[in-house]
Amino acid sequence: MEIDIDYLIQGYxxxxxxxxxxxxxxxxxxxxxxxxxxxxxxxxxxKSLRRVLNQERFSVSINRDFLGVMTGCADRxxxxxxxxxxxxxxxFYKAGWAYSFETWQGNQLAGxxxxxxxxxxxxxxxMFYRIPEGSKVAMVKLVERLRHRNFLLFDAQMMNxxxxxxxxxxxxxxxxxxxxxxxxxxxxxFDEQSN
Numbered sequence: 001m002e003i004d005i006d007y008l009i010q011g012y013x014x015x016x017x018x019x020x021x022x023x024x025x026x027x028x029x030x031x032x033x034x035x036x037x038x039x040x041x042x043x044x045x046x047k048s049l050r051r052v053l054n055q056e057r058f059s060v061s062i063n064r065d066f067l068g069v070m071t072g073c074a075d076r077x078x079x080x081x082x083x084x085x086x087x088x089x090x091x092f093y094k095a096g097w098a099y100s101f102e103t104w105q106g107n108q109l110a111g112x113x114x115x116x117x118x119x120x121x122x123x124x125x126x127m128f129y130r131i132p133e134g135s136k137v138a139m140v141k142l143v144e145r146l147r148h149r150n151f152l153l154f155d156a157q158m159m160n161x162x163x164x165x166x167x168x169x170x171x172x173x174x175x176x177x178x179x180x181x182x183x184x185x186x187x188x189x190f191d192e193q194s195n
Contacts, residue, residue, distance in 0.1 A: 003087065003088055003091045005091055005092065005095050005097070008088065008092075009092075009097055009116075009118065011028055012116055012118060012123055013118055013180070013184050015030055015034075015173070015176060015177055015180055016028040016029065016030050017029055017030070017123065017125070017157055018085055018088065019080040019085075020079075020080050020081065020082035020084065020085055021080075022078075024082045024083075024084070026082060026084050026085055030173070031157060031158055032172065032173055033159065033170040033171070033172065034155065034157065034170060034171050034172075034173070034176040035155075035156040035157055035158055035159040035160075035163055035168050035169070035170050036153065036154060036155055036156060036168065036169060036170070036171060036176070036179070037124070037139075037143060037154040037156050037163065037166060037167070037168050038154075038167055038168070038169060039143060039146055039147050039151060039152070039153075039154055042167045042169070043143050043166060043167045044165075044166060044167040045136065045139070045140055045165065045166055046136075046165060049133065049136050049137070049140065052133045052136075052137060053137060053140060057105060057133075058103040058104060058105055058110055058133075058134065058137045059103070059104045059105075060101065060102065060103055060104070060137075060138065060141045061102050061104060062099055062100065062101055062102070062190070062191055063093070063099055063100055063191070064100075064102055064104070065100065065102060065109055065112075066090075066093050066098070066099070066100040067090075068100075068102075068109050068112075069100035069101075069102055069109070069112035069113070069114050069128070070086055070089050070090070070093075070100065070114055071086075072109070072111075072112065072128035072129075072130065073112075073114050073125070073126035073127065073128045074086060074126075075128070076128075081125075081126060089114065089125070092116060097116055097117065097118070098114070098115070098116050098117075098125075099114075099115055099116075099117055099190055099191070100112050100113070100114055101113045101115065101138055101141070101142045101145070102138065103129075103131075103134045103135070103137045103138045103141070105131050105134070108130070108131065109130060110129060110130055110131035110133075110134030110137075111127070111128060111129030111130060111131065111133075111134025111135035111136075111137070111138050112127065112128060112129075112134075112135065112138055113126075113127040113135065113138050113139065113142055114126045114127070117188075117190045118183075118184045119183055119184035119185060119186045119187065119188060120150065120151045120152040120153065120182075120183040120184070120185075120186030120187075120188040121151070121152065121153040121155060121180060121183035121184050121186075122142070122146055122151055122153065122154050122155065122190070123155045123157070124154065124155060124156050124157065125157075127139070139166055142154075143166075145190070149188050149189060149190060150186070150188055151183070151186075151188050151190075152179065152182055152183040152186055153179050153180060153182075153183035155176075155180070156168055
């Protein structure tokens with residue numbers, strides 16, 4: 001399968017994202033009400049999670065097991081991550097656009113978030129957990145990292161009750177487009193090697 005990475009990244013940079021439908025056909029989607037995770041004081045999380053964070057049961061890493069996170073995100077009864085989309089994510093990863101932000105308990109992958117980084121925008125594609133609280137800890141630690149690295153946007157695409165617990169909010173297409181353009185114009189570094 002021939003994948004034009006530059007073309008696909010341009011699609012994301014214009015506010016679209018890829019999803020497969022029930023039959024596995026891949027298409028571009030957008031949302032009139034775009035969900036974002038705030039990177040300011042509006043971000044919040046349950047008190048019970050604060051206890052888990054204080055216990056330091058999980059360690060975090062980036063791209064230690066990209067394939068494992070991608071597989072975990074796709075491994076559900078109904079998934080929009082088709083084999084074709086997995087191959088696209090893999091090519092994005094090899095080209096330096098896609099990242100997995102992971103939580104670990106010892107040597108066991110506990111959970112993670114799969115995303116695409118363009119400038120100062122982190123576009124969250126999916127998340128999963130194998131150990132309870134694994135993906136929630138990943139969310140908190142990811143927000144901390146994005147703040148530390150001066151990212152402007154954490155795009156969660158579509159709202160759900162899980163994201164609402166973290167203070168996620170929705171913005172209209174016009175607001176989102178403005179936020180996205182400001183974010184992708186930034187030069188931010190996400191990976192572990194840089195400071």
